Amino acid sequence: MIVAVASGKGGTGKTTVSASLASVWPSPVVAVDLDVEEPNLHLFMNPDISAQDPSYIEIPEIDDEKCTRCRACTDICQFKAIGIFGEVVMTFPEMCHGCGACWTICPEKAITPGKRELGQILSGRSGPSAFVMGRLRVGEAMSPPLMRDVKRHLNSGNGYADRDIIIDAPPGVSCPAINAVMDADVIVLVTEPTPFGLYDLALAQQAFAPLGKPMGVVINRADIGTRDVYDHCQKTGLTILAEIPYQRDIAEAYAKGQIIAAAVPSMRALFETLVGQIKTLHGQPSMAREVKHA
Amino acid sequence: MEKIAVSSEGPDMDARVDPRFGRAAGFIIIDPDTMAFEYVDNGSSQVMAQGAGIQAAEIVAATGARVLLTGFVGPKAFQALNAAGITIGQNVDNLTVREAVQRFQAGDVPVADAPNSRGHRS
Numbered sequence: 001m002i003v004a005v006a007s008g009k010g011g012t013g014k015t016t017v018s019a020s021l022a023s024v025w026p027s028p029v030v031a032v033d034l035d036v037e038e039p040n041l042h043l044f045m046n047p048d049i050s051a052q053d054p055s056y057i058e059i060p061e062i063d064d065e066k067c068t069r070c071r072a073c074t075d076i077c078q079f080k081a082i083g084i085f086g087e088v089v090m091t092f093p094e095m096c097h098g099c100g101a102c103w104t105i106c107p108e109k110a111i112t113p114g115k116r117e118l119g120q121i122l123s124g125r126s127g128p129s130a131f132v133m134g135r136l137r138v139g140e141a142m143s144p145p146l147m148r149d150v151k152r153h154l155n156s157g158n159g160y161a162d163r164d165i166i167i168d169a170p171p172g173v174s175c176p177a178i179n180a181v182m183d184a185d186v187i188v189l190v191t192e193p194t195p196f197g198l199y200d201l202a203l204a205q206q207a208f209a210p211l212g213k214p215m216g217v218v219i220n221r222a223d224i225g226t227r228d229v230y231d232h233c234q235k236t237g238l239t240i241l242a243e244i245p246y247q248r249d250i251a252e253a254y255a256k257g258q259i260i261a262a263a264v265p266s267m268r269a270l271f272e273t274l275v276g277q278i279k280t281l282h283g284q285p286s287m288a289r290e291v292k293h294a
Numbered sequence: 295m296e297k298i299a300v301s302s303e304g305p306d307m308d309a310r311v312d313p314r315f316g317r318a319a320g321f322i323i324i325d326p327d328t329m330a331f332e333y334v335d336n337g338s339s340q341v342m343a344q345g346a347g348i349q350a351a352e353i354v355a356a357t358g359a360r361v362l363l364t365g366f367v368g369p370k371a372f373q374a375l376n377a378a379g380i381t382i383g384q385n386v387d388n389l390t391v392r393e394a395v396q397r398f399q400a401g402d403v404p405v406a407d408a409p410n411s412r413g414h415r416s
Binding site: 074079080081083084085086088090092095 | 342343344345346348349351352355356370373374375377378379380
């Protein structure tokens with residue numbers, strides 16, 4: 001089973017929930033940080049990193065001799081990664097999304113795939129858990145290709161095959177967030193009972209609903225704010241899987257970089273129950289029918 | 295003399311200079327000898343999610359203009375215009391196209407040697 005821990009709003013507790021789930025999961029998991037723009041799961045899981053592999057995206061390299069300036073590449077490129085200015089052909093590698101349309105369409109075969117480094121894939125162990133994270137190169141803007149590469153790494157053997165996977169997803173509802181949850185079997189949405197939490201929860205719910213995956217909600221800092229998130233969940237049929245209280249000992253453990261399920265006894269019990277809830281959700285028919293109401 | 299392109303908010307010489315290069319409404323291409331001009335629409339660049347400056351540079355290069363007068367040019371567009379051999383006069387703003395051309399002809403528009411806008415992705 002693949003569990004993606006996501007949220008519309010940032011800072012609601014995705015990493016806290018991901019690390020705790022990994023620590024109480026009944027069998028050793030693969031914990032994956034797919035928030036490649038600012039990965040932080042390692043700060044809590046303290047993995048021993050044993051491998052660090054660069055990740056690349058394919059970008060066009062143009063043979064100026066073969067190029068006839070026919071403009072087929074620059075016309076098909078949706079991102080203006082290739083420009084033709086009079087007789088001058090230029091590539092803008094940082095604009096390229098690596099789709100390969102240019103070298104596919106070039107009638108002169110003047111374009112070949114080169115590469116640009118997107119970032120790194122780091123892997124190792126944290127206790128019984130395997131640990132994998134993507135880390136985007138500073139200055140790089142395109143995270144989904146690196147995320148896809150991290151997912152390829154997960155499918156490449158490395159002893160991950162029989163394990164459940166817990167994905168710490170990036171916040172938001174744009175391409176990176178969709179990329180992180182699209183292969184999951186269950187999506188856990190972490191939110192907080194504030195107007196911000198509610199607004200972004202509803203966005204995430206709408207963005208992910210077309211994927212037809214079972215979704216449930218973890219409410220963090222459950223004692224603050226209003227009841228609006230609860231009302232929303234009830235109205236739209238979102239199961240509330242767990243409520244993490246707004247409590248000093250939890251905040252202190254978090255601030256020390258500890259995994260709250262390991263450091264706070266009541267949290268261990270809460271996350272063990274949450275594992276059961278997620279497994280139940282996994283067995284349920286998908287939420288695809290909710291799409292039209294979302 | 296070489297043709298001059300001016301980023302413009304409208305299709306004639308009395309239109310305001312559009313301070314944006316990449317997302318300008320269009321370009322007036324002027325033959326400074328006769329002051330004859332044509333208008334080239336840049337709407338296709340305005341709607342782009344990214345790369346508007348690069349596409350606008352392609353459009354200007356295709357007109358054969360060798361001089362561009364505009365407000366702000368980002369780094370990629372600057373690189374592209376340089377590659378196309380187009381001289382850039384920046385910080386031309388709050389003028390009509392006609393006034394901008396007159397000012398350039400009077401030698402009051404310095405040639406830019408670096409982009410004056412950070413662009414949207416860097």
